[in-house]
Amino acid sequence: xxxxxxxxxxxxxxxxLRALRDEAWASILQNAPWARFVMAGxxxxxxxxxxxxxxxxxxxxxxxxQALVAVxxxxxxxxxxRFCYEHAQEExxxxxxxxxxxxxxxxxxxxVTLPPPHxxxxxxxxxxxxxxxxxxxxRRLGYSFWAEDSYGYIGNLMKKIxxxxxxxxRHTTFLVSHANxxxxxxxxxxxxxxxxxxxxxxWASLAEVMQTSLRLQSAMLDAVLEEYQALKANAxxxxxxxxxxxxx
Amino acid sequence: xxxxxxxxxxxxxxxxLRALRDEAWASILQNAPWARFVMAGxxxxxxxxxxxxxxxxxxxxxxxxQALVAVxxxxxxxxxxRFCYEHAQEExxxxxxxxxxxxxxxxxxxxVTLPPPHxxxxxxxxxxxxxxxxxxxxRRLGYSFWAEDSYGYIGNLMKKIxxxxxxxxRHTTFLVSHANxxxxxxxxxxxxxxxxxxxxxxWASLAEVMQTSLRLQSAMLDAVLEEYQALKANAxxxxxxxxxxxxx
Amino acid sequence: xxxxxxxxxxxxxxxxLRALRDEAWASILQNAPWARFVMAGxxxxxxxxxxxxxxxxxxxxxxxxQALVAVxxxxxxxxxxRFCYEHAQEExxxxxxxxxxxxxxxxxxxxVTLPPPHxxxxxxxxxxxxxxxxxxxxRRLGYSFWAEDSYGYIGNLMKKIxxxxxxxxRHTTFLVSHANxxxxxxxxxxxxxxxxxxxxxxWASLAEVMQTSLRLQSAMLDAVLEEYQALKANAxxxxxxxxxxxxx
Amino acid sequence: xxxxxxxxxxxxxxxxLRALRDEAWASILQNAPWARFVMAGxxxxxxxxxxxxxxxxxxxxxxxxQALVAVxxxxxxxxxxRFCYEHAQEExxxxxxxxxxxxxxxxxxxxVTLPPPHxxxxxxxxxxxxxxxxxxxxRRLGYSFWAEDSYGYIGNLMKKIxxxxxxxxRHTTFLVSHANxxxxxxxxxxxxxxxxxxxxxxWASLAEVMQTSLRLQSAMLDAVLEEYQALKANAxxxxxxxxxxxxx
Numbered sequence: 001x002x003x004x005x006x007x008x009x010x011x012x013x014x015x016x017l018r019a020l021r022d023e024a025w026a027s028i029l030q031n032a033p034w035a036r037f038v039m040a041g042x043x044x045x046x047x048x049x050x051x052x053x054x055x056x057x058x059x060x061x062x063x064x065x066q067a068l069v070a071v072x073x074x075x076x077x078x079x080x081x082r083f084c085y086e087h088a089q090e091e092x093x094x095x096x097x098x099x100x101x102x103x104x105x106x107x108x109x110x111x112v113t114l115p116p117p118h119x120x121x122x123x124x125x126x127x128x129x130x131x132x133x134x135x136x137x138x139r140r141l142g143y144s145f146w147a148e149d150s151y152g153y154i155g156n157l158m159k160k161i162x163x164x165x166x167x168x169x170r171h172t173t174f175l176v177s178h179a180n181x182x183x184x185x186x187x188x189x190x191x192x193x194x195x196x197x198x199x200x201x202x203w204a205s206l207a208e209v210m211q212t213s214l215r216l217q218s219a220m221l222d223a224v225l226e227e228y229q230a231l232k233a234n235a236x237x238x239x240x241x242x243x244x245x246x247x248x
Numbered sequence: 249x250x251x252x253x254x255x256x257x258x259x260x261x262x263x264x265l266r267a268l269r270d271e272a273w274a275s276i277l278q279n280a281p282w283a284r285f286v287m288a289g290x291x292x293x294x295x296x297x298x299x300x301x302x303x304x305x306x307x308x309x310x311x312x313x314q315a316l317v318a319v320x321x322x323x324x325x326x327x328x329x330r331f332c333y334e335h336a337q338e339e340x341x342x343x344x345x346x347x348x349x350x351x352x353x354x355x356x357x358x359x360v361t362l363p364p365p366h367x368x369x370x371x372x373x374x375x376x377x378x379x380x381x382x383x384x385x386x387r388r389l390g391y392s393f394w395a396e397d398s399y400g401y402i403g404n405l406m407k408k409i410x411x412x413x414x415x416x417x418r419h420t421t422f423l424v425s426h427a428n429x430x431x432x433x434x435x436x437x438x439x440x441x442x443x444x445x446x447x448x449x450x451w452a453s454l455a456e457v458m459q460t461s462l463r464l465q466s467a468m469l470d471a472v473l474e475e476y477q478a479l480k481a482n483a484x485x486x487x488x489x490x491x492x493x494x495x496x
Numbered sequence: 497x498x499x500x501x502x503x504x505x506x507x508x509x510x511x512x513l514r515a516l517r518d519e520a521w522a523s524i525l526q527n528a529p530w531a532r533f534v535m536a537g538x539x540x541x542x543x544x545x546x547x548x549x550x551x552x553x554x555x556x557x558x559x560x561x562q563a564l565v566a567v568x569x570x571x572x573x574x575x576x577x578r579f580c581y582e583h584a585q586e587e588x589x590x591x592x593x594x595x596x597x598x599x600x601x602x603x604x605x606x607x608v609t610l611p612p613p614h615x616x617x618x619x620x621x622x623x624x625x626x627x628x629x630x631x632x633x634x635r636r637l638g639y640s641f642w643a644e645d646s647y648g649y650i651g652n653l654m655k656k657i658x659x660x661x662x663x664x665x666r667h668t669t670f671l672v673s674h675a676n677x678x679x680x681x682x683x684x685x686x687x688x689x690x691x692x693x694x695x696x697x698x699w700a701s702l703a704e705v706m707q708t709s710l711r712l713q714s715a716m717l718d719a720v721l722e723e724y725q726a727l728k729a730n731a732x733x734x735x736x737x738x739x740x741x742x743x744x
Numbered sequence: 745x746x747x748x749x750x751x752x753x754x755x756x757x758x759x760x761l762r763a764l765r766d767e768a769w770a771s772i773l774q775n776a777p778w779a780r781f782v783m784a785g786x787x788x789x790x791x792x793x794x795x796x797x798x799x800x801x802x803x804x805x806x807x808x809x810q811a812l813v814a815v816x817x818x819x820x821x822x823x824x825x826r827f828c829y830e831h832a833q834e835e836x837x838x839x840x841x842x843x844x845x846x847x848x849x850x851x852x853x854x855x856v857t858l859p860p861p862h863x864x865x866x867x868x869x870x871x872x873x874x875x876x877x878x879x880x881x882x883r884r885l886g887y888s889f890w891a892e893d894s895y896g897y898i899g900n901l902m903k904k905i906x907x908x909x910x911x912x913x914r915h916t917t918f919l920v921s922h923a924n925x926x927x928x929x930x931x932x933x934x935x936x937x938x939x940x941x942x943x944x945x946x947w948a949s950l951a952e953v954m955q956t957s958l959r960l961q962s963a964m965l966d967a968v969l970e971e972y973q974a975l976k977a978n979a980x981x982x983x984x985x986x987x988x989x990x991x992x
Binding site: 311312315316318319326329330333334336337340341344 | 559560563564566567574577578581582584585588589592
């Protein structure tokens with residue numbers, strides 16, 4: 001399920017962590033149904049709309065569980081706690097980028113009531129709260145490590161989807177603008193990892209969270225694909241609100 | 249991922265819920281790697297030991313998130329809140345059944361420090377906390393609905409594993425004794441569902457949690473299988489503490 | 497502020513605890529403005545109405561923080577955790593006794609929107625959440641120790657107020673019926689204390705919570721008195737909703 | 745208990761809030777036992793040591809409940825949430841100023857285990873968590889409103905205590921350095937109040953929290969005085985660790 005480290009393989013630096021991240025992304029891009037579907041190019045804007053809906057839901061919680069790391073911590077890692085609060089501040093309201101992108105797609109109006117998070121999204125959110133409030137307080141950095149630095153991995157997917165759906169800047173503020181904001185974040189995250197990870201468990205639990213949270217986001221994206229197919233087949237009502245202006 | 253209801257299919261009674269449960273279990277028993285592996289019978293006690301370890305971890309949280317449903321609720325469903333607290337009381341300490349079963353296997357001593365929960369177990373736990381503290385407060389009943397009434401579904405698996413590993417009563421208190429305790433619980437759960445579920449969202453969100461939590465437990469069991477194979481192949485250290493008395 | 501124990505005086509049994517409780521109550525009954533005011537007898541039903549309003553507010557939280565003791569605990573005091581959940585179950589919905597008593601006073605209708613908790617009530621509630629979620633998990637028993645066994649101390653006050661306001665059974669279900677329910681609870685609490693308190697800190701922190709929570713409830717009752725006087729003097733609007741049928 | 749507003753008096757601007765703050769401080773400086781005691785000047789460094797101990801305890805929680813305001817909020821006050829996280833970041837670790845000041849007093853060593861928070865401090869902390877997680881999310885600004893801008897009110901007290909105890913800069917970093925840091929904070933707080941308070945309840949609940957939290961801190965300081973007198977009289981062991989180098 002996760003790329004297991006062999007007993008001999010112990011993580012002790014960020015370079016090994018990067019290699020594991022490369023490996024995890026490579027596996028997803030090659031095998032995940034959603035990734036292959038994106039590159040195959042047979043979809044309309046509702047597919048992207050479902051993605052934005054679920055993204056809105058999980059992104060809303062990012063500052064919350066980020067801050068909870070420091071709220072619940074009992075140790076003395078003050079510079080790390082400051083990182084957590086600062087990062088929470090910077091992530092506040094980012095779900096509105098996804099929401100505005102969704103509205104700008106023209107499939108629905110801004111007075112829409114979105115469906116609640118998909119179960120796959122709730123699983124993702126629930127896991128992030130858990131790693132932020134239990135266990136090694138450094139391990140949530142494993143989520144930030146890929147989430148703030150994903151542009152390099154999904155660049156081709158974004159190019160494809162942008163062409164396919166004739167997307168403009170006002171449809172991709174979450175993915176694109178975010179990429180710029182995240183550049184600074186990614187540096188901060190790397191610095192926080194290097195400064196704070198000292199014990200083997202720090203690295204190991206961080207790597208575990210990196211792999212697991214990336215897998216859960218991929219599962220969320222597979223659910224987006226399934227729901228898109230269900231919507232097209234008229235087999236589910238969950239995202240019917242996106243049928244407004246879709247070329248069905 | 250979950251068995252989607254068609255737009256036409258709305259749940260309005262416990263009979264439909266039971267049918268969905270049958271369907272979900274049937275799919276797992278037929279397709280899940282762990283279920284097929286159990287029936288194939290090629291394993292030693294360490295496989296069961298890994299299962300008991302992860303079971304210990306997630307069961308410990310059952311009374312906690314069960315009680316949180318009532319703690320966080322703001323409505324006036326008092327009889328339901330009493331059910332939650334009573335159920336929490338009854339589930340308290342049940343993880344020790346799994347722990348004692350594990351010790352009785354003779355693979356390790358009772359002074360063992362167990363490894364932390366597997367990522368697949370953490371995903372399961374995290375989801376259960378989430379459904380217990382957000383959204384429709386009735387939806388956690390979807391977890392209890394299958395968890396307190398699983399004996400009928402897994403009877404054959406338990407028979408097989410008991411034979412295969414020559415298990416006695418003192419190795420199966422969690423699964424077997426629990427089955428008896430759970431009989432009363434299952435009735436209570438059915439009653440709580442029938443008495444409290446009134447709006448379409450009550451039934452729909454409960455069904456969603458039933459399907460999702462059952463799927464996540466199945467994923468945890470698949471991870472148990474993967475870890476058993478990694479342990480046998482000497483490819484992981486996580487459960488090495490079970491190698492003590494195993495007939496490797 | 498609290499009755500300090502001298503350095504020589506260490507609590508090691510429930511008898512000493514009872515003596516400290518007697519002492520704390522005696523001081524309140526003799527010195528607290530609210531207690532003297534009750535016995536002086538110069539008030540109408542609005543005074544009791546304000547009391548019931550604030551009681552409704554704090555009682556609503558009793559099962560919640562009671563359960564949180566067990567939810568947040570990391571130890572192995574299973575019989576104590578069961579006590580917590582069972583007690584939470586039994587206290588669920590008791591705030592409705594206070595609410596119904598209030599409505600039965602005839603000062604307002606049952607569709608009334610109560611004012612939010614008074615600051616003195618919030619201080620009381622906030623402290624109870626704190627002792628239930630931090631520090632020695634046994635210390636919340638110090639609150640239960642007086643709260644479930646107060647009838648003996650406030651009997652005269654209740655007699656006076658019942659005569660003064662011509663109260664009937666339907667106006668005093670919280671205070672009177674509760675007294676009967678609490679008789680069993682008080683025994684359970686005593687048993688839980690004796691069975692679980694072992695270390696000096698168990699007894700000391702429990703005694704501290706007993707004294708502090710009793711003091712905070714007394715402060716809440718002083719606030720009830722102040723607010724009654726402000727209401728009579730038309731100096732505050734907070735409880736104006738009680739002016740409906742009052743003999744002003 | 746709190747300075748009640750008359751029914752005619754409604755707060756609608758920060759000027760009225762300032763007047764209420766002046767009034768609350770004036771009453772404390774004139775009437776609170778601790779304030780009169782400080783000006784009377786009959787104490788040694790242990791009095792200040794007890795103050796620093798309790799200050800260490802409550803200050804540790806400031807960033808935590810500050811962040812929880814935003815974590816628990818469900819509205820769309822993003823700029824306010826950013827303020828909360830930023831403020832949490834800036835307050836992180838400030839308890840160490842109090843701790844270092846305490847160690848620099850020379851009464852104890854830096855390996856000391858401090859006694860747990862005094863009950864009066866726990867009441868203060870518990871209330872701040874409550875106002876940060878329930879009710880109007882803006883109301884915690886009422887705490888910041890006086891806490892970040894107290895230098896003007898306590899200047900004379902600090903001058904007196906500094907002379908009396910021959911304190912140097914390294915003994916007063918919490919109170920003095922903090923004052924400088926807080927100058928910027930105070931401006932930020934004023935801005936946050938003016939920008940966000942719109943409805944009557946925003947102002948009213950903020951004012952209530954200002955008065956109540958200031959009163960609870962004053963009660964904590966009265967407890968510091970009581971404990972100092974108990975320590976001098978050898979009637980309590982709680983702060984005996986401060987007897988090390990004291991001129992007893």
